[in-house]
Amino acid sequence: MSQVTASHDDAARAEHRVTDAAGTGEPGAGTATHCPYCALQCAMTVTADPLSVTPRDFPTNRGGLCQKGWTSATVLTSPGRLTTPLARPRRDAPLRPVSWETALDRIAGELRGLRAEHGPDSVGVFGGGGLTNEKAYLLGKFARVALGTSQIDYNGRFCMSSAAAAGTRAFGLDRGMPFPVSDLGSADAVLLIGANPSETMPPFVGHLRRTADRGGLIVIDPRRTPTAERAALHLAPTPGTDLALALGMLHAAVLDGLVDHAYVESRTSGFDSAWRAAAAWWPERVERVAGVAAADQHAAVRLLAEADSAYVLTARGTEQHADGADTVSAWINLALALGLPGTPGAGFGCLTGQGNGQGGREHGQKADQLPGYRRLDDPAARQHVAGVWGVDAADLPGPGRSAYELLDALGRDDGPRALLVFGSNPVVSAPRAAHVQERLASLDLLVVADVVLSETAETADVVLPVTQWAEEDGTMTSLEGRVLLRRRAVDPPPQVRSDLDILHGLAVRLGQPPERFPVAAEEVFAELGAASAGGPADYSGISHARLRAGEALFWPVPDPTHPGTPRPFLDAFGHADGRARFIAVDHRGPAEQPDAEFPLVLTTGRVLAQYQSGAQTRLIRELNEVSGEAHVEVHPDTAARAGLADGATALVRSRRGVMTARVHCVPSMRPDVVFLPFHFPGVQRANLLTNPVLDPVSRMPEFKVCAARLESARPTPVQSEGEF
Numbered sequence: 001m002s003q004v005t006a007s008h009d010d011a012a013r014a015e016h017r018v019t020d021a022a023g024t025g026e027p028g029a030g031t032a033t034h035c036p037y038c039a040l041q042c043a044m045t046v047t048a049d050p051l052s053v054t055p056r057d058f059p060t061n062r063g064g065l066c067q068k069g070w071t072s073a074t075v076l077t078s079p080g081r082l083t084t085p086l087a088r089p090r091r092d093a094p095l096r097p098v099s100w101e102t103a104l105d106r107i108a109g110e111l112r113g114l115r116a117e118h119g120p121d122s123v124g125v126f127g128g129g130g131l132t133n134e135k136a137y138l139l140g141k142f143a144r145v146a147l148g149t150s151q152i153d154y155n156g157r158f159c160m161s162s163a164a165a166a167g168t169r170a171f172g173l174d175r176g177m178p179f180p181v182s183d184l185g186s187a188d189a190v191l192l193i194g195a196n197p198s199e200t201m202p203p204f205v206g207h208l209r210r211t212a213d214r215g216g217l218i219v220i221d222p223r224r225t226p227t228a229e230r231a232a233l234h235l236a237p238t239p240g241t242d243l244a245l246a247l248g249m250l251h252a253a254v255l256d257g258l259v260d261h262a263y264v265e266s267r268t269s270g271f272d273s274a275w276r277a278a279a280a281w282w283p284e285r286v287e288r289v290a291g292v293a294a295a296d297q298h299a300a301v302r303l304l305a306e307a308d309s310a311y312v313l314t315a316r317g318t319e320q321h322a323d324g325a326d327t328v329s330a331w332i333n334l335a336l337a338l339g340l341p342g343t344p345g346a347g348f349g350c351l352t353g354q355g356n357g358q359g360g361r362e363h364g365q366k367a368d369q370l371p372g373y374r375r376l377d378d379p380a381a382r383q384h385v386a387g388v389w390g391v392d393a394a395d396l397p398g399p400g401r402s403a404y405e406l407l408d409a410l411g412r413d414d415g416p417r418a419l420l421v422f423g424s425n426p427v428v429s430a431p432r433a434a435h436v437q438e439r440l441a442s443l444d445l446l447v448v449a450d451v452v453l454s455e456t457a458e459t460a461d462v463v464l465p466v467t468q469w470a471e472e473d474g475t476m477t478s479l480e481g482r483v484l485l486r487r488r489a490v491d492p493p494p495q496v497r498s499d500l501d502i503l504h505g506l507a508v509r510l511g512q513p514p515e516r517f518p519v520a521a522e523e524v525f526a527e528l529g530a531a532s533a534g535g536p537a538d539y540s541g542i543s544h545a546r547l548r549a550g551e552a553l554f555w556p557v558p559d560p561t562h563p564g565t566p567r568p569f570l571d572a573f574g575h576a577d578g579r580a581r582f583i584a585v586d587h588r589g590p591a592e593q594p595d596a597e598f599p600l601v602l603t604t605g606r607v608l609a610q611y612q613s614g615a616q617t618r619l620i621r622e623l624n625e626v627s628g629e630a631h632v633e634v635h636p637d638t639a640a641r642a643g644l645a646d647g648a649t650a651l652v653r654s655r656r657g658v659m660t661a662r663v664h665c666v667p668s669m670r671p672d673v674v675f676l677p678f679h680f681p682g683v684q685r686a687n688l689l690t691n692p693v694l695d696p697v698s699r700m701p702e703f704k705v706c707a708a709r710l711e712s713a714r715p716t717p718v719q720s721e722g723e724f
């Protein structure tokens, strides 16, 4: 490592070090931990008596929390909390409390029967990016070893998989943000693409304040979001046209002589092939496709190129498309042309979403993956991990189906007949949700482990109540690649068990040796470290003890004395030749285009006061008072054309179905676009409408674009694919 970069990294470690040590241990002093929700993982102190949450100073949140963080203790004691296992004797019977023995014996018995009759792939597992590293790791091991199934994937496939795929092929390593968040504080220019952190990570926006105040913030979002309000330049493309826009901006960089040729020469490969695709996308042509003025494309590129310190950041608006992986690649190409990735004071990053979105995609709950971000189809990786697990590599199954493909296959001849869900609520959050619900209903056995009776749990045969964030220890890897310790701060209700405990209980009943499935998070983490050793995401030098001592450990951390890697690309990228790769990509456009029947482009996303499927946050009064129901953001003229006034109830319809939402007239909306949050259940589900077409590389669904129309709610019942 060079002098400059080494001292840069040491400074980051020193700044980050002291701030995450354990609480003082004095009674009433509280326990230092992190928020249950998003990937910023804001630091907080939880006190048990009286139960309270207060923010803690930390480099990412600097003493801030959003409304969700402030109210997060509510779910620990909410009457909506699950406190005992539930089961129904038959599909049409109601859920009733049962003992743990009864619940686990029944699940194990039915799983054994299915496997004997239909083979190991008749059982599927669906995980979540909110699970701790320990849980995600043990879930993957449980699927491959105790069940022997290839059928495991998780909700992160819906979340950052396109950026993960694009990052891996460009940089040889997927660490979403390959630099600490606090680096952004000195940026002169930041380009945010399809990201609305003012609502999705409010304390993060503090790091962009200086940039915004100096006129250096550029936002690309079809909507004029609260984030876009702070920008010097807001580019509002038609949803689904980002790839063309990125090509146009690369074209502008070349036309205007802003390419960093020395960097391209010394640190990258493949510029020529990427340029061949971009050469056909001159900014005026892009203007006609994306609706962003050519002058704004030139201005945005110039702002980035001329800044001393510039960053490009993407989030779900860029990714949740049928061409999401290529779209992220196109933005990486632009960042590479400007010489940003792996340069001190500059960079490219993707904002991971879920609490453990980063760690959750590294340790083996993904269909094609083994711990340490190893590939399941790599013989050396299989050998290594099988060795740690004490099994024969030949017995490990191969890659399985991706999340939506797995849900779509449930109950079919060649698909799983039982599904175990840990940490996701697909009845609300999966695309074409009514169809997914129908597939879930066709199963012989649906098991859901959750903290609340989510809409998915409501339809399960067996529901297992689990401990939550503040009731257990475990590690999370935040959006900046730093491994954080969440600590037990309060006692769980007596009849509630941890996910690790459940996996242990099931594994033993399925004939596994008990020591193969430890229940203590610290022990599981040590095993995860060994399994990850030598892999791309190497955690082998991290331990709960080092985290308890407050060390700031950004992976990779390949040995117990290694200080961690806050900025992995400063000297070399992850490919064998150390270079980043331009990827030649071309614009394709969304799978479904507006037409006479469905003339509007529907896009979906988040509001500040609800989290994801809303299973947790819809239990919180203060949050429901802010956003308690679905709304559709629409230009007043577009609403008027559909005969809808502000505040009226609209029907929003697509080829998949229809849902209801309150009309919010927003004059800054593009007249051709409507926006729905996806947090609400039943007939208010945005996902009754979304198109489940998948990106061919990442297998991520196109949540961000489908064709739709608005109707005023009529009293007569309306046909839809779902139950509505």
Ligand SMILES: Nc1nc2c(c(=O)[nH]1)N[C@H]1C(S)=C(S)[C@@H](COP(=O)(O)OP(=O)(O)OC[C@H]3O[C@@H](n4cnc5c(=O)[nH]c(N)nc54)[C@H](O)[C@@H]3O)O[C@H]1N2
Binding pocket: 038, 039, 159, 193, 194, 195, 196, 197, 199, 200, 201, 220, 221, 222, 223, 225, 237, 238, 239, 240, 241, 242, 315, 316, 317, 318, 352, 353, 354, 355, 603, 604, 605, 606, 607, 608, 609, 610, 611, 612, 613, 675, 704
């Ligand atoms: N309040 C809240 N915060 C959250 C979450 C939550 O549910 N609620 N979830 C967490 C998780 S898991 C995630 S993944 C993150 C997501 O964080 P974000 O990515 O910031 O959130 P989204 O609202 O999904 O999408 C961001 C923006 O993309 C825009 N967009 C839509 N289509 C396009 C397009 O074609 N191109 C471009 N450029 N932009 C487009 C939308 O208008 C939206 O403003 O948030 C995390 N934080």
Ligand SMILES: Nc1nc2c(c(=O)[nH]1)N[C@H]1C(S)=C(S)[C@@H](COP(=O)(O)OP(=O)(O)OC[C@H]3O[C@@H](n4cnc5c(=O)[nH]c(N)nc54)[C@H](O)[C@@H]3O)O[C@H]1N2
Binding pocket: 128, 129, 130, 131, 132, 155, 156, 158, 159, 160, 316, 320, 353, 354, 421, 422, 423, 424, 425, 426, 428, 429, 430, 431, 449, 450, 451, 452, 454, 466, 467, 468, 469, 499, 604, 605, 606, 611, 612, 613, 614, 615, 616, 678, 686, 687, 690, 703, 704
């Ligand atoms: N239309 C549309 N749909 C989307 C998106 C979009 O932008 N638009 N975004 C997608 C994205 S980015 C994401 S990340 C997904 C998220 O969607 P989901 O996967 O549904 O995410 P959550 O609502 O967070 O569901 C997590 C569930 O796990 C429970 N839970 C929390 N902690 C634990 C734990 O430790 N153990 C167990 N067993 N359970 C736990 C919670 O109570 C909750 O019921 O939605 C996707 N769906």
Ligand code: SF4
Binding pocket: 035, 036, 037, 038, 039, 040, 041, 042, 061, 064, 065, 066, 067, 068, 069, 070, 200, 201, 202, 203
């Ligand atoms: S920004 Fe994310 S981590 Fe921070 S308090 Fe809000 S939900 Fe929690």
Ligand SMILES: [Mo]
Binding pocket: 158, 159, 160, 353, 354
């Ligand atoms: Mo996400």
